[in-house]
Structures are given as C-alpha cells and as structure tokens.
Amino acid sequence: MEFNFDLPFILGHLNYWLFVILMLTGLYIVVARGNLLKKIVGLNIFQVAVFMLYISMGKVAGGTAPILTGTAGEAYSNPLPHVLILTAIVVGIATTSLGLALIVRINETYGTIEEDEILEMDQQKGQSELDAINKAAAATDAQGAASKK
Amino acid sequence: MMALVENHAPILVILIPLLAAPLAMLFGNKGLAFLLSLAASVASFLLSVYLLLLVRDGTVLSYHIGGWAPPLGIEYRVDAANALVLLIVSALSAVVLPFARTSIATEIAEKHHTLFYACFMLCFTGLMGVTITGDAFNVFVFLEVSSLSTYVLVALGAEKDRRALSAAYDYLILGTIGATFFVIGLGLIYMATGTLNMVDLAERLSTMESNRTVRSAFAFIVIGLGLKLAIYPLHRWLPGAYTYAPSAVSAFLAATATKVAIYAVLRFMMSVFSIKFGFEQDTMTYIIFPFAIIAMFAASLIAVYQINVKRMLAYSSIAQIGYMLLGIALFSTTGLSATLVHLFNHAVTKGALFLAVGAIIFQIGSPLMANMAGMGKKMPWTSAAIVIGGLSLIGVPGTVGFVSKWVLLTAALENGLWPISLAIVLSSLIAVVYVWKFVELLYLAPIDESVAAAANAKEVSLSMLVPMWILVLVSVWFGFDAEFTVQVANQAADSLFNGGFLKDAVIVGGEGR
Numbered sequence: 001m002e003f004n005f006d007l008p009f010i011l012g013h014l015n016y017w018l019f020v021i022l023m024l025t026g027l028y029i030v031v032a033r034g035n036l037l038k039k040i041v042g043l044n045i046f047q048v049a050v051f052m053l054y055i056s057m058g059k060v061a062g063g064t065a066p067i068l069t070g071t072a073g074e075a076y077s078n079p080l081p082h083v084l085i086l087t088a089i090v091v092g093i094a095t096t097s098l099g100l101a102l103i104v105r106i107n108e109t110y111g112t113i114e115e116d117e118i119l120e121m122d123q124q125k126g127q128s129e130l131d132a133i134n135k136a137a138a139a140t141d142a143q144g145a146a147s148k149k
Numbered sequence: 150m151m152a153l154v155e156n157h158a159p160i161l162v163i164l165i166p167l168l169a170a171p172l173a174m175l176f177g178n179k180g181l182a183f184l185l186s187l188a189a190s191v192a193s194f195l196l197s198v199y200l201l202l203l204v205r206d207g208t209v210l211s212y213h214i215g216g217w218a219p220p221l222g223i224e225y226r227v228d229a230a231n232a233l234v235l236l237i238v239s240a241l242s243a244v245v246l247p248f249a250r251t252s253i254a255t256e257i258a259e260k261h262h263t264l265f266y267a268c269f270m271l272c273f274t275g276l277m278g279v280t281i282t283g284d285a286f287n288v289f290v291f292l293e294v295s296s297l298s299t300y301v302l303v304a305l306g307a308e309k310d311r312r313a314l315s316a317a318y319d320y321l322i323l324g325t326i327g328a329t330f331f332v333i334g335l336g337l338i339y340m341a342t343g344t345l346n347m348v349d350l351a352e353r354l355s356t357m358e359s360n361r362t363v364r365s366a367f368a369f370i371v372i373g374l375g376l377k378l379a380i381y382p383l384h385r386w387l388p389g390a391y392t393y394a395p396s397a398v399s400a401f402l403a404a405t406a407t408k409v410a411i412y413a414v415l416r417f418m419m420s421v422f423s424i425k426f427g428f429e430q431d432t433m434t435y436i437i438f439p440f441a442i443i444a445m446f447a448a449s450l451i452a453v454y455q456i457n458v459k460r461m462l463a464y465s466s467i468a469q470i471g472y473m474l475l476g477i478a479l480f481s482t483t484g485l486s487a488t489l490v491h492l493f494n495h496a497v498t499k500g501a502l503f504l505a506v507g508a509i510i511f512q513i514g515s516p517l518m519a520n521m522a523g524m525g526k527k528m529p530w531t532s533a534a535i536v537i538g539g540l541s542l543i544g545v546p547g548t549v550g551f552v553s554k555w556v557l558l559t560a561a562l563e564n565g566l567w568p569i570s571l572a573i574v575l576s577s578l579i580a581v582v583y584v585w586k587f588v589e590l591l592y593l594a595p596i597d598e599s600v601a602a603a604a605n606a607k608e609v610s611l612s613m614l615v616p617m618w619i620l621v622l623v624s625v626w627f628g629f630d631a632e633f634t635v636q637v638a639n640q641a642a643d644s645l646f647n648g649g650f651l652k653d654a655v656i657v658g659g660e661g662r
Contacts, residue, residue, distance in 0.1 A: 050332055105314050136597070
C-alpha cells in the first residue's frame with residue numbers, strides 16, 4: 001500500500017489525529033501520575049477519546065440527523081455508532097463514580113490518595129507480617145535446640 | 150412453562166440473575182436475598198445444562214432478541230464452546246453462594262449483605278452475558294457489567310484488610326483500560342465492516358487480511374481482553390484482587406472471571422477473525438506462545454515464595470492461565486480442546502481450593518500460611534479437600550488436573566513440540582513444591598499457638614463443607630470419567646476451530662420479524 005504523508009492526508013484524518021493525541025494523553029496521565037484522583041481524570045480523557053472516535057466515524061459530511069423527512073436522497077449520519085457510544089458513556093460514568101467512591105474509602109482508611117504512599121504502607125504491612133513469621137520460626141527453632149540439649 | 154423454557158432458554162439464562170439482582174436489594178432482607186440469588190443461580194445452571202445437552206452434538210442455537218433478526222437485531226448464539234462456559238459459570242455460582250452465606254458473616258458488615266448478593270448476581274449476569282452473546286458490542290456491555298460489580302465485590306474485603314481497597318482500585322484502572330482498548334478494537338472493525346454481529350463480521354472480515362484497520366483492531370481486542378484475563382505481563386491486578394477479596398468472591402472469580410475472558414478471546418480469534426490470517430498465527434507463535442511458557446514457570450516460582458495462601462493460589466492461577474494460552478497458541482483442534490478441558494478442570498479445582506482455604510481463614514481469621522500450621526488435625530475434612538485440590542493442581546492421575554495436562558501434552562506432541570511437553574512437566578513439578586509446602590504445614594507442623602483462635606479452631610459447618618466437597622468430588626469424578634468433558638471440549642474446539650459456530654443455526658423462539 002502506498003500513501004503520501006502530506007497535508008491533505010493529515011487534514012483528511014484530523015479526527016483520528018485528535019483521537020490518538022487525546023488517547024495517549026489520557027493513558028500517559030493514568031500511568032505517570034501518582035495521585036489517584038488524577039489517574040481517574042486521565043482515565044476519563046482516555047475514554048472521551050474513544051467517544052470521539054466513534055462519534056466522528058458515524059458522521060457523514062453534510063448529513064443531517066437520521067430522521068425521515070420524506071425528502072428523497074437526503075444524506076443522514078449513521079446513528080448506530082452514536083447509540084453505541086451512549087452505552088459506553090454510561091459505562092464510563094459508572095466507572096468514574098465507582099473509582100471516586102473507592103478513592104473516598106481509600107482516603108478514609110489510609111489518610112492519603114498518593115499512590116506511592118499507599119504502596120509504601122501496604123509494603124510495610126506485608127513486611128511486618130513476614131517479620132512476625134520469621135520471629136516465630138526463630139523462636140520455635142530456639143525452643144527445639146534447647147529441648148535437644 | 151416447558152414451551153417457555155424451550156423457546157427462551159438462551160435469554161432466560163441471563164434474565165433470571167439480572168432480575169434477581171435488584172430484587173435482592175429491594176427485599177433488603179439478607180435471608181431472602183440469599184434464597185433469591187441461590188434460586189436464580191440454580192435456575193440458570195439447569196438452563197445451561199439444558200442448552201449444553203442440546204448443542205453437544207454440534208448444533209448451533211440462535212436466539213433473536215425481541216424477535217429482530219440479525220444482523221440488525223442482537224443475537225444470542227450458543228454452540229458447544231459457550232454452553233460449556235455457561236455451565237462452568239452457573240455451576241460455580243450455585244455452589245459458591247451457600248458457602249458465601251456463612252463466610253461473609255465474618256468478612257462483610259451485616260448491613261452490606263444484601264448489596265453483596267446484588268453485586269454477586271450482577272457479576273454473574275455479566276459473565277453469562279459475555280459468554281452467550283453473538284453480538285460483539287454486547288460483549289463489551291456485559292464485560293463491563295461483570296467488571297464493575299467485581300470491583301465492588303473485591304473492595305468489600307476492606308472490612309478485614311484495607312489493602313482490598315487499593316487492590317480494587319488497581320483492578321478498576323487496569324480493567325477499564327482493557328475494556329476501553331476492547332471498545333477501540335470494536336470501533337475499528339465496525340469502521341471496516343459496518344456490522345457488529347459476530348457471524349456477519351466473520352463473513353466480511355474473511356477477505357480483509359491486508360486491511361490495516363482490521364489488523365490494528367485485532368491488536369486492540371487481544372490486548373484489551375488480555376488485560377481482563379491476565380495474560381502474563383498484564384496480570385498485575387490479579388494477585389491483589391484475589392488475595393484481599395472476601396473468600397467466596399476469590400473462589401468465584403478465580404474459577405470463572407478469567408475463564409470467561411479466555412473464552413471471549415477464543416471467540417474473537419477463532420470465530421470473528423479468520424484463523425487463516427497470517428498476522429493472527431504470528432501473534433500466537435511469537436507473542437502468546439512465549440508469554441504462556443514464561444507464565445507457567447515464573448508465576449509458579451513466585452507462588453512458591455508466598456506467605457499468604459490466597460496470594461499463592463492467585464499466582465498459581467496465573468500459571469494455569471499460561472497452560473490454557475499454550476493450548477490456544479498450539480493452534481490445533483487438540484490444543485484448543487486442551488484449553489477448553491482445562492477451563493472446566495481448573496475452574497473446579499481452583500474453586501475447591503479457594504473455598505477450602507476460605508474455610509480455614511474463616512476459622513482462624515488469618516490468611517497467612519504460618520498461622521495455619523497443624524490445621525490438618527483440627528480441620529480434617531477441609532485439609533483433605535486441600536490435598537485433593539492440590540493434587541489436581543499438580544496433575545496427578547485420578548484428578549481432573551491429570552486429564553487436562555494429558556490432553557495438552559498430546560496436543561504438544563502432535564505438533565512435534567517435545568520441548569514444550571517437557572516444559573509442561575517441569576512447570577508441574579514447581580506446582581508440587583508449593584502444594585507440598587502448604588500440605589506439609591497443614592499436617593506435619595505443630596499448631597501455631599500464637600493465633601488465639603487456632604487453639605479452639607474446629608471443623609467448619611456443613612454449609613461450608615458441602616460446597617467445597619461437591620467441587621472436590623466433581624474434580625475426582627471427571628478425573629476418572631473424562632469422557633464427557635473431553636467429548637464436549639472436542640466438540641467445542643471443533644466448533645471454534647473449524648467454523649462450526651458460523652454454520653446455519655437452529656433458531657429458537659421464533660423466526661423474527
């Protein structure tokens with residue numbers, strides 16, 4: 001396949017460029033930010049990019065809303081992607097609200113919404129569990145050695 | 150009544166639990182909510198059995214929702230492959246619920262019990278929906294129904310250990326990224342073909358191998374679903390979610406959620422995208438194949454060093470997912486059949502193990518292995534269940550684990566890949582290490598007196614033992630009598646691999662408008 005990477009190509013695919021930029025921005029925020037709230041914001045931007053992809057793909061140039069008017073040969077936009085994305089928007093809202101609810105709970109129990117601080121606390125908990133086990137094992141060993149004597 | 154079942158079984162499987170969810174919440178009484186959920190699960194289970202019996206000879210059922218004929222209307226399409234998965238999911242739900250009724254008493258605040266049942270039913274509905282639907286976008290909707298309720302179920306473990314919250318949050322982020330990737334993939338194939346019905350898609354995509362949109366759609370769909378099913382490098386959410394979720398939830402999720410995602414990947418790879426596509430075969434050989442092998446070894450090795458028994462089982466799950474992916478990557482009917490047999494066998498085995506471990510945690514209140522020392526004498530039945538489950542995990546003859554490893558080995562040898570069969574055996578040996586480590590602790594170590602509850606810990610009540618032992622007995626039964634499972638799996642593999650799913654279907658519930 002051959003194509004020219006020129007201005008008409010770039011402008012002709014403008015909605016895809018915007019989609020890619022938005023998607024990557026969102027994904028970058030999710031990965032790079034440590035604040036749980038900012039991650040949710042990133043996730044939202046990421047999802048909105050997909051909404052844009054769907055909505056722009058259904059648009060027909062010069063098309064009207066898909067309502068039967070009786071005029072023959074009238075071009076109308078494809079309503080299906082728009083309906084699909086309505087579902088995806090609902091899912092997105094549910095995800096966001098659940099994520100926010102979780103953040104509230106995390107803030108209540110951990111006292112912070114910074115990922116690295118939470119991670120540190122979790123690791124400390126894990127380490128203390130391990131230490132307790134090692135201490136108990138050492139105590140049993142010592143006991144065993146003492147009883148052998 | 151019979152006519153209703155005959156004509157509408159494919160939709161009733163979904164509809165019954167979907168209605169049970171809000172009703173359970175409206176009743177507001179945890180006893181009623183439990184009975185309702187159990188009744189819904191059992192009804193779905195019976196309907197799944199009915200569907201499986203109808204399709205085990207290779208027929209395909211098609212149900213047109215609302216009477217609108219596909220490709221315009223949404224179609225539910227049942228073949229042997231998804232009937233098997235429906236059976237697994239509904240059976241596990243019906244078995245886990247009675248266990249959950251007892252176990253959540255110590256794990257979840259009482260006022261949240263009805264919500265737990267509602268979420269459980271929603272999760273169940275979602276998993277069944279992903280499995281049965283023949284419409285690509287419908288898969289996404291049900292996937293999110295199940296995922297969103299799963300995040301809630303995992304977070305409910307926060308009562309006991311606050312790490313459940315951060316685990317649920319991680320799962321939410323990664324799960325949503327996965328689902329969104331999946332939707333992008335769907336959007337791209339819709340752009341290329343203008344349809345979303347799976348059979349229609351398969352027909353139109355079959356001539357579009359060199360189309361770049363189709364190729365990138367394939368990549369997005371595989372990675373998106375890969376996040377949901379925890380393909381090896383995308384598994385980060387799984388250990389936390391399984392470890393800190395309430396025991397019954399861990400058992401249900403470990404046995405069903407990843408299995409359904411594997412089924413979805415299979416459906417997209419085998420039925421929707423033609424298996425003839427060169428890029429698809431390359432994906433199998435160069436990406437899924439090596440990662441499956443790495444998962445088998447790396448995850449098993451990590452499991453050996455865990456101090457939390459649920460985390461150990463979670464890592465073992467990642468390794469077992471490796472076996473299933475290996476079956477897919479072998480790219481033959483036998484390989485697929487191995488994957489599908491293992492789907493069933495691992496669901497039963499892991500379900501039993503998580504329930505047994507959950508029972509011990511219920512009694513002593515700690516998920517740490519060290520605190521479970523010597524429980525073999527206090528809880529003989531539960532510990533025996535762990536031993537049998539563990540043997541099945543390793544793949545000892547007489548358990549279902551052996552059957553799946555046997556079929557997988559056959560498939561590997563059929564392709565002339567003897568080093569792979571060696572790898573399968575070697576990685577099973579690592580499973581021996583972590584299973585033995587736990588069994589030794591249960592039976593041979595002295596009781597850990599530092600756990601106050603351990604001293605007077607006794608066998609759990611029948612409500613927990615019965616579900617656990619049903620799964621254990623099933624795993625032994627199908628270990629000896631593998632004919633049924635292998636036959637269904639062969640049929641299912643045939644339907645997936647040789648395009649049986651796309652053949653003319655028997656339409657149930659009327660012709661449509």
